[in-house]
Amino acid sequence: MVKLRMRRTGCKNHATYRIVAAEASSPRDGKFIEILGWYDTAIKEDNFKIDLARVDHWLSKGAQPSTTVASLIRRARNPELKPHHSKKAKAPKADAAAQA
Secondary structure, three states: OEEEEEEEEEEOOEEEEEEEEEEOOOOOOOOOOEEEEEEEOOOOOOOEEEOHHHHHHHHHOOOEEOHHHHHHHHHHHOOOOOOOOOOOOOOOHHHHHHHO
16 A cells, blocks of 8 residues: 655754655655655745645555645645644633633
8 A cells, every 4th residue: 555654854853854655564764656745844934845746646546645744735735724733722811710
């Protein structure tokens, strides 16, 4: 089975990732079939790029994306979406005290 997942590259304490199509049994940084894009954790805006045509090709062949890669694919198809971790809404403390 083919998986779409991330392969770690870069230096110590500065992780960058390549988004690859790889056999599910191969190790994280091992043999892969094709590079589909990249993701850089150090950049705040526009920190990834994915070839959506090739992603669609692999998905049509039955490839399964990892959770993180699926999130990046959604963001690539709809640039207005924010990352899942940006500015989560927090309940105000006044409301919590009023309910108690």
